[in-house]
Amino acid sequence: MNALHLAGSTSDRTREGRTAVFFGGVVPASAAEEKLAEDIGRALAQAGYALLHGGYNGLMEATARGASSQGTTVTAVTLTGKHDEWGAFNPHSTLSVHLPDLGARLNHYLDHADLVVAMGGGVGTLHELTAALYYATTIRPVPICLAGRTALRLLAFLREEKWLYETLTRPLAFLSTAESADAFRSRLDTLDKTPNGGA
Template identity: 85%
Template structure:
């Protein structure tokens, strides 16, 4: 049973069907990381993306704030029966989707993503990111951008320990990094001007 809820009027500038998914934790490591998340949200909206995110606070809220400031649709994706336990959505969510279990929630993110952005977080964010990387290597090479120092350190560790490596049958061309808001904007421009089917 899926439930879709409108959380207030939304003025969407997003192009039909173009959606970015943002994964990030509830406890930003620094004010700089929080500012980066907000700039990423703003850049996504300016490039024509609607935003899907967890709907709660921290980096999610910062990205949602940036996206909402540009008038795009910001959708919170949560679980049926957990909303009261997890708390209120951040004030920037214009819509919400309530799903029955974690697997359905994760599949909703991945199936709707034209672009995935991951920043630092806890084990939930780690689960979302690793699922997205596996999805991109096996199902559909949706572009994934790792942004900020925490995910860059994680990527270095995964490569060093051979948890993540490229093979002819598992190319990693979908994966890129952004250390700053300017780097993210450059990557976004490259993605939006790539040939159809390219990353």
Template identity: 80%
Template sequence: MNALHLAGPAASRAREGLTAVFFGGVVPSSANEEAMAEEIGRSLAQAGYQLLHGGYNGLMEAAARGAASQGATVTAVTLIGKHDEWGAFNPHATMSVHLPDLGARLNHYLDHADLVVAMGGGVGTLHELTASLYYATTIRPVPVCLAGPAAARLLDFLHHERWLYETPTRPLGFLSTAESADAFRTHLATLTTSLIGGP
């Protein structure tokens, strides 16, 4: 794991409280993956993160359930005019943000993120994850963790097919994987120490 030390506004956010963005699909690929999402949410809250997520069901709801069980603020980020069409938020969302378009929604996620966690999902999750990877290589190296077997397989594919590769001007030190909830917890402890400027 490559530790990242933040400067400027990101460092200020870290002192005030950390924000994790969670991306995951509405149809979990397995019960194990859903349980992992819940454990990730719980671990994030225990480490002092608030959670931004899409607000709906599936892996998003599982992560929100885990975070809410530890008293974290859980914010649903959705689109103006789509909330009625997409259905009610999951019961663990404590706040909501309604934005005018997909670009504004992605920017809201990424501009507020101290950490992005992505798991398996559909094309919406793929869009969010690839936007995160592009953002982290061009705007700010926000840490991105791909968690679980589905996300790990996607990362292998992106590397193998050269959709994602490292260059001197586009380092990938922000990127990590976690195959299990325990691995994520270990990674999170190291990362969080780095973000808040600990030893």
């Protein structure tokens, strides 16, 4: 595996093609969600996306497995000094980026994202997803797709409790959902046909 050790700003988006960022937990909620994550990785690669993910196991590994099966670049993004503590990367990661803190890690994900896909997970995944939602409403409306039943239940809760709501100045057109692999592939087709990846 090739490693890129980055310590500075990652706002320079010099890359070829498109990049999808995947947020998902190390403990899948079900075998069906794990399969969905793998199908999502495969669909992303088939649509021409490289993959950025946390690099570890669970849903991250399933998505990486699907993406790597189609030959796309799979990059693990971790923290400098935490790799030994968190364990080895999953075997599907082809590159790695080591960053100094959580803020730099989140900025790397979001500054490089042409699409964010989020599934269920723990508080780490929740942190990543809410950062992406805030980024998309205030910095750049990068498309975000919540996939799988667990993430859709979270979205329903956030809307019901008014943690997430739409206003004239904070539109949510960037946000979409997919409960199945077919729905996700359909979403990717829509993104390909819409200028700037709008909803």
